[in-house]
Amino acid sequence: MNYQGLGVGLGIVVGPVRRMFNTAPDPTDTVSALSVEEERVRAKTALESVAAELESRAKHAGGEAHDVLAAQAMMARDPDVWDDIEAQLVQRKTAEWAVFHAFGAFVLMLKSLGGTQAERAGDLVDVSRRTVAALMDVPYGELPECDEPYILIAEDLSPADTALLDLSCVLALVTSGGSPTAHTAILARAKGLVAVVSAEGVLDIPDGEIVVVDAAEGTIEGSPSAGRVAEVRALMVQEDDDGDLSAGQLSDGTAVPLFANVGSLGNVENALAKGAEGVGLLRTEFLFFEEQEAPTVEAQAASYTEILKAMEGRKTVARTLDAGADKPLAFLPMDAEENPALGVRGIRTAIRHEQLLRDQLTALAAASEAVPSDLWVMAPMIADAAEAKQFASLAREHGVKTVGVMIEVPSCAIVADQVFEAVDFVSIGTNDLTQYALAADRQNGAVAAYQDPWHPAVLRLIRIVGNAATASGKPLSVCGEAASDPLLAVVLVGLGVTSLSMVPNALRDVRATLARYSLAEARALAAIAVNGTSAGEARSQVRAALPRPPR
Amino acid sequence: MNIEIELKEESGVISAEVVVGSKSGLHARPAAMVVALAGTLEPPVTLRKPDGQAVNARSIVKVLYQNFCHGDVVVVESTGDGAEDSVREMAELVARELDHEDADETDD
Structure with missing residues (x-):
């Protein structure tokens, strides 16, 4: 089969x-054949064994998984949940039903809050299912x-x-x-x-x-x-x-340089080992997030120099600090926002704290002078050409030679022709572009299905930017998750994208797939994708129209 | 970071108002730290927003449901022998930065 x-x-x-x-059968609401005390012991034993199991798994896991598991163990031992379970048991319900019912009420409460609390609701569902599975003696997780x-x-x-x-x-x-x-x-x-x-x-x-x-x-x-x-x-x-580390190109020889997204010096080596031709997105946040005070120009310049040295003259695109209410900094107190994705973030933060941006640009320019290098600098969350121009003149004033912006905001995509007049290059952040185009918060699991860059609306926005890039003759990169999807990478090239940047481990598959199709074929596939009526349809119609398999 | 905690007393209830210091709010890890501390405090403490209902700080689901965000005011309360110490310890924890930042792999 x-x-x-x-x-x-x-x-x-x-x-x-x-x-x-990781699913458990839903228990039914039946009268228990056991005494209240017997059901109480069953419930307590099951919850305690689940808590102990989660705790022991937490010990062996690191980082975020440890925190999630430790919190889940607390959920299994939650005294207020237990009160609700007992309230069910005294009504002669079974332990299975009482656990399922009590957790279920709290799951709905957390879900109603949305955002990260809704994710915790998923953790609570998992605890509930584990306990019910233990009580019903079925395998779980x-x-x-x-x-x-x-x-x-x-x-x-x-x-x-x-x-x-x-x-x-x-x-x-x-x-x-x-x-x-x-x-x-x-x-x-x-x-x-x-x-x-x-x-x-x-x-x-x-x-x-x-x-x-x-x-x-x-x-x-x-x-x-x-x-x-x-x-x-x-x-x-x-x-x-398969150690093919060749430069990215289409079957007709059209070059599509393949770059890596990196977040620290440590990632650079892995990126180069996987055949990255450069860095298409250097996240500079690592210099800021751990700090209680803004890093000095000298400290920043030293870090950038180290990275540029490791890059040995290859193109490196640094993104200026991307902080805001969504990614706060200890030394920049920011007001909590109702809706951080639509608030002060990216360049909007940098403009409010201009000295921080000036220091970073000074440090970047100094680093690019210190070692033989090809440093490009771009700003995140640019809304329009005026903002692009403002950033470009500031960057050039500080000695940055190649200045660009990220297009993540739909408004900026729509006026891409004006934006290209102000800058030397553009890089599209497809994750944010998708969240904004579809009005679906990336942090909210309930609307996760909208977060699909295959959506024709997203592809049409990219087409606008692609046409503007072609008209201006300037480079256009994509550095979001979309670039790491091999078939979508072909479509992006068909829309006018000239280079792609991705997690290093995705380079091999993207390189192999690009080499299977010509530019004319990529354009034909892109034309099909933008005419889909949904992300799923765009994806399946492109797949069906492939002139040959992607591998 | 040492934060001066100001205790108030009203008809036997000891309370303190503090501002959530964790960037991510009392969600995930910080919430778990609050609940872990609450489990060791005797007499127990409750948490609430200034205009909200008090919840058992030992209940992780209730603490999560309060949705305390960065910068929110939290009222910590307790009664009985040693309530001052319980409230002070909890208030200090809530005011602290409890996050540890990890770079997000796909934030663009």
Whole structure:
């Protein structure tokens, strides 16, 4: 039996399936056959075992996963939730129902708040399901032991799940839910894992069955023949050896330079090892977020110089500080905002604290003089040409040679022709452009489905910018998540994008896919994509129209 | 960072007003730290917004539901023997910066 989903990347693997269960049956509201005290003991024991399990997993996890798991253990031991559970038990409900009912009420309360609290609601659902599964004695949330590398199948994976995964043991991730833009897919791209999401029915595949997962086709093939298994094994070996670090280009030889997004000096080495031709997005926030005071010009210049030295003259695009109510700084007190995505952030923060921006530009210019380098500097969250001009003159005044802006705000995309007159280059941040075009807060899980850069409205905005780039003869890059999706990368080039910047692990697949199509084909595919009536339709129509497979 | 906590007393209830110091508000990690401390405090403390209802600081779901954000005023309250110490300890924690920043991989 074969299953169809949405592939992430281009990889293909064969291996045994291991399922992770993270759904539990909903209990029914029946009168308990046990005494109230017996049900109370059952509930208490189950909650305590879940809390202990989460605590022990928290100890072994690091970073954000540790915090999530530790908070979940507290949810299982929450005294106010327990009061509500007891209130159900004295009405002769079963422990299963009482737990399900009590947590369910709090889940709705947290969901109603939206934003990050809604994400915590997901954590609470997980605690509730774990406890109900323990009470009903069904498997839940167990990550398979690593006796041999496996293909992990789940309904969907939470950040806490994936943080605990031993990735060296995972051949591929397959989920029945999820979307190509949600957490599992982003993780797969960042780690270079083969993944297929939204593959309905895959939870029925029994543990241990051998399947082929083909991300390029988005398929899961059950019971492959011995010949097919051998063929895929050969491809897997070949991919492991595939050290193609050549410059990005289309099949007709059109150059599409491939750059990496990096957030610190430490990432530069990995980017170059993966064949990045430069850095298309250097996030400079790492210099600021940990600090209690603004870093001095000298300290900043030293850090930038180190990075430029490591880049050995390759193009490096630094983004000026991107802080605001959404990403606050200790030394810049900012008012809490009702709606930080639409508030003071990016260049809007920098203009209010101009000395901070001036210091950063001085430091960047000094670093570019200190070592042989090719430093470009751009500002985030520019709204229009006037703001672009304001930033460009400030940057040039401080000695920056190549000045650009990011286009993330739809208004700026629409007037891209005016913007190109003010600057030397443009880079599109597709994640924010998508959130603003579709009016869907990226931090709000309830509207996550809108966060899809394949949406024709987003692609049409990019087309406006692409046409302006072509008319001006100036470079246009994309440095959002969209650039790391190989097929979308082809479409972006078809829309007029001249270079792409992405997480280093995505470079290989994007490089391979670009090399399969000519510029004329990319333009034809782009024309199809912008005429889709939804993100999903754009994606599937482009796939159907491919003149040859992407790998 | 040492913050001067000003305690008030009204009909046996000890209280202090503090401003949330964590950038991300009392969500996620900071909320868990508040609840962890609350579990060790005797007498127990409650938290509320100035115009809101007091909730048990030992209940993570209630603390999360209060949706205390960066800069919000939190009223910490307790009664009984040792209430001053409980309130002071909790108020100091709430006022502190409890976040640790991690660069977001895909923030553009």
